[in-house]
Amino acid sequence: MSLTEASKYLFSRDASPSNLGSYDRGDISFIILSGALVSFMIPGLAFLYSGLVRRKSALALIWAVSASNAVVIFQWFFWGYSLAFSKSATNGFIGDLRNFGLRKVGGDPSPGSPLIPELLYSFYQMEFACVTVGILMGGLAERGRVMPAMIFSFVWMTIVYCPLACWAWSPNGWGFSWGVLDYAGGGPVEIGSGIAGLAYAWVLGRRQEKELLNFRPHNVSMVGLGTFILWLGWIGFNAGSSFGANLRAITAAWNSMMAAAMGGIVWCMLDWRMERKFSMVGFCSGTIAGLVAATPASGYIPIWSSMIMGVLSGVICNFATKMKFVVGIDDALDLFAEHAIGGVIGLLFNGFFATSEVIGLDGVNTSVTGGWLDRNWKQLYIQFAYVCAVCAYTFVVTALLAKCFDLIPGLRLRASFEAETLGMDEVDIGEFATDYIEVRRDYADWTPLGNVSNEKRDESVTSQTHLAAGDRHGRPDISPKPRGRQGNGAALEPVNEKPEHSPEHSPE
Numbered sequence: 001m002s003l004t005e006a007s008k009y010l011f012s013r014d015a016s017p018s019n020l021g022s023y024d025r026g027d028i029s030f031i032i033l034s035g036a037l038v039s040f041m042i043p044g045l046a047f048l049y050s051g052l053v054r055r056k057s058a059l060a061l062i063w064a065v066s067a068s069n070a071v072v073i074f075q076w077f078f079w080g081y082s083l084a085f086s087k088s089a090t091n092g093f094i095g096d097l098r099n100f101g102l103r104k105v106g107g108d109p110s111p112g113s114p115l116i117p118e119l120l121y122s123f124y125q126m127e128f129a130c131v132t133v134g135i136l137m138g139g140l141a142e143r144g145r146v147m148p149a150m151i152f153s154f155v156w157m158t159i160v161y162c163p164l165a166c167w168a169w170s171p172n173g174w175g176f177s178w179g180v181l182d183y184a185g186g187g188p189v190e191i192g193s194g195i196a197g198l199a200y201a202w203v204l205g206r207r208q209e210k211e212l213l214n215f216r217p218h219n220v221s222m223v224g225l226g227t228f229i230l231w232l233g234w235i236g237f238n239a240g241s242s243f244g245a246n247l248r249a250i251t252a253a254w255n256s257m258m259a260a261a262m263g264g265i266v267w268c269m270l271d272w273r274m275e276r277k278f279s280m281v282g283f284c285s286g287t288i289a290g291l292v293a294a295t296p297a298s299g300y301i302p303i304w305s306s307m308i309m310g311v312l313s314g315v316i317c318n319f320a321t322k323m324k325f326v327v328g329i330d331d332a333l334d335l336f337a338e339h340a341i342g343g344v345i346g347l348l349f350n351g352f353f354a355t356s357e358v359i360g361l362d363g364v365n366t367s368v369t370g371g372w373l374d375r376n377w378k379q380l381y382i383q384f385a386y387v388c389a390v391c392a393y394t395f396v397v398t399a400l401l402a403k404c405f406d407l408i409p410g411l412r413l414r415a416s417f418e419a420e421t422l423g424m425d426e427v428d429i430g431e432f433a434t435d436y437i438e439v440r441r442d443y444a445d446w447t448p449l450g451n452v453s454n455e456k457r458d459e460s461v462t463s464q465t466h467l468a469a470g471d472r473h474g475r476p477d478i479s480p481k482p483r484g485r486q487g488n489g490a491a492l493e494p495v496n497e498k499p500e501h502s503p504e505h506s507p508e
Contacts, residue, residue, distance in 0.1 A: 027115050030245040031124055037236025038127035042069050044233055045134045048226025048284075049141070050433055051219040052333055054211075056423025057142045058218060058433035064137040064146045068153045069130045075157045076126040077102055083162035085111045085125070085170050092174035094163045111171055113243035113364060124240065125165070128185055131237070132161055135193035135339055139200035141332035143207050143420045146428050148411040152402065160196065160397050164188035164390060180386045181350040181371070181379065183252070184241035186296025186343040187390040194340025195394040198331055203402035204414045206330040211420065219434070220280050227284035231260060234291045238298040248299055248361035255298035255306040256291060262310025263290025263317075270318045285338065289317035292342030293349070300354035300370060309353075313345050344387050351380030 042065060049061040072080070082099035089095040099105050102122060110121030133153050140149055167175040168182040175182070182188075206212070217223055238256045242249035267286025271279045293313035294306065301309070320337035324330065331337070354370035371379040405411045419427040426432075 023115070023117060024244070027244040028117075028120060030249070031116050031120055031240055031243060034236035034240025035120075035124045035127050037233045038124070038131060038240070039233075041131050041230050041233030041237065042066070042134055044226045044229030045131070045137075046226070047222050048230065049138050049333060051222030051224075051226060052217045052281075053141050054215070054423070055218040055432075055434055056425055058425065059429050059431055060146060060424035061137065061141065062433065063429055064140055064144075064149060065134045067146070067150055068133045068137050071150050071153045072130045072133050072157060073126060075154050076122075076129055080129060080157055080162055081105070081122045081125065083158065084165040085122070087111060087171070089166075089170075090172050092167075092172055092177065094166050095170065110243070112169060113362075115244040115362070115364060121243070124243075125169075128189055128237075129157060129161060129165075132185075132189045132193045133157060135189075135335065136196050136200065138333040138335050139197040139204070139331075140424075141201075142211060142424065143415055144200075144204055144413055144424075145415050146424070148405060148413050151411065152405055152413070156196065156398065156401060159401070160394060161188060161192055164192050164394070167386075167390075175386055175389075178386075179379070179382055181300055181354050181383065182296045182347060182386070183299035183350075184238050184295045186347040187386060190292050190295055190339045190343025190346070191387065191390045192394050194335045194338065194343065195391050196398040197333075197335030198329060198340065199395045199398040200402055200413075201331045201335075202329045203399060203406060204330075206328075207332070208417070208420060212330075217281055223281055223284050227287055231287060231291065234260075234294075238294060242299055242362045244362055244364075246362045248358065251303065251358055251361060252294075252298040254303050255301060255309075256294040258303060258306040259290035259294040259298070259310035259313065260287045261290070262307050263287055263293070263314040266311050266314030267318050270315065285334070286314045286318070289313045289338055289342045292317075292339050293346040296343060296346040297349045297354070300350050300358055302353065302355060302358055302373075305349070305353040309345065309349050313342050316345060317341050340391070344391075347383050347387055348380070351383040354379065 046062040046065040049065060050058040053061060079097060079100050081102065082097050083095045086095035086098040088098045099122075102119075105118050105122050107117045107119065110116050110118040112121050112125075116124075133156070136153070136156070137149065140146065165188045167173045168180060168185070168187050170176060175187070180187075185192075234256055235253050239249040239253040242252060264283045264287035267289065268278055268283045271277075271282035290310040290313050293309050297309060298306070317337050320341045321334050323337065324334070329336075351371045353373055355373040356366075356368060356370050359368045359370060360366040369376045369379075371383075402413060406413050415424060415427060
């Protein structure tokens with residue numbers, strides 16, 4: 001049964017807002033759960049990004065991902081869904097305002113599948129948009145101001161994401177009409193966020209050179225936590241894109257797991273050849289690369305081919321991390337290498353390995369032809385042209401939009417030199433992901449208490465100022481007053497740290 005036939009079948013059963021019994025409650029429950037899993041990817045992204053940057057900017061990225069989620073929810077309700085999926089728009093590029101404020105969005109069959117009502121479909125697609133902008137927020141890493149980024153998110157959703165979603169998934173979109181195979185968002189989500197992140201980082205400019213020296217993630221445990229939260233949410237992301245509890249959903253879940261596993265192993269092995277150590281960050285990076293590649297392909301390709309896709313995504317995305325040095329763009333969190341390149345791999349894989357046998361497992365798209373496995377040779381050309389169009393449109397429009405924002409007083413995207421040095425947590429947020437009193441490396445900056453009497457301990461404690469919120473990132477607000485000569489590397493007067501009656505001087 002084709003998509004058109006299935007729609008007629010449901011319409012014949014009066015699939016109206018007052019008669020939702022025409023839908024399978026199992027399908028509806030499955031998509032609600034899948035949408036919740038996709039929503040859970042937001043904290044996964046926040047923890048991943050926070051762990052990957054320095055401690056002084058860790059909370060700023062958690063805030064940016066969280067706040068952008070709220071911005072996208074409003075934008076999608078306001079006019080985002082209508083601009084992406086309104087049925088009355090026929091230009092093939094972007095929708096109209098027929099569904100402004102979710103008007104006329106109820107129990108009719110959705111634009112994506114007749115298996116679920118449009119109201120549920122709008123909720124599920126909203127979560128995709130939230131994740132996309134959350135990924136884009138990685139472009140702010142360690143030097144981007146968060147408030148202009150929130151306004152930028154609303155506008156970017158309107159003029160970049162909504163057209164991309166319309167191209168790929170709207171029944172009137174030019175990509176959908178042309179036969180592009182993009183299952184769960186290789187174009188709108190992965191290439192859209194990865195290329196936009198690259199353009200945003202390009203407009204922001206490179207971090208200060210001293211910030212690039214000895215750069216490493218401040219909390220690898222948080223990187224691992226975020227990755228595995230994302231992995232869990234990605235099951236809802238890919239399996240749910242079959243829009244029903246069916247065999248296609250299970251195949252998509254299997255493909256996602258296989259690609260993620262192979263990508264993580266291969267990336268880890270590639271890093272091992274350089275350092276002879278097994279990198280946790282490398283394993284997490286490869287896992288995400290495999291999941292990204294599975295996003296556009298998991299509902300089209302047989303399970304065995306996802307092993308090949310996972311291996312290739314691990315290898316290609318790993319080497320793609322070097323591209324930022326070639327082009328001179330400080331893509332701190334490798335959005336281009338992970339998401340854009342991974343999305344391109346998955347989309348091109350559809351040209352080779354997509355098959356109608358897998359596509360028809362949902363019981364709806366039984367007449368859709370795959371790629372080369374189905375002897376549909378032109379599919380690879382279609383996929384390649386679609387990739388080029390998405391990449392070009394996203395980079396050019398995002399860069400122009402960011403440049404325009406940067407010229408508006410009060411909306412400058414990059415923080416000042418001093419703010420970058422202090423850290424975005426202190427400047428923009430006022431709180432810290434991890435705040436503690438730091439023991440200084442310079443002996444002159446602290447006096448160990450040792451095993452002194454209570455009177456001396458009280459005197460030592462009160463003679464120095466240690467405030468939990470005052471000692472930030474290696475720059476204390478109030479410097480202690482050490483005994484001895486001052487200056488860098490100056491010698492101190494010897495301090496007797498031994499107690500008056502130490503075992504060394506006690507009589508036998």
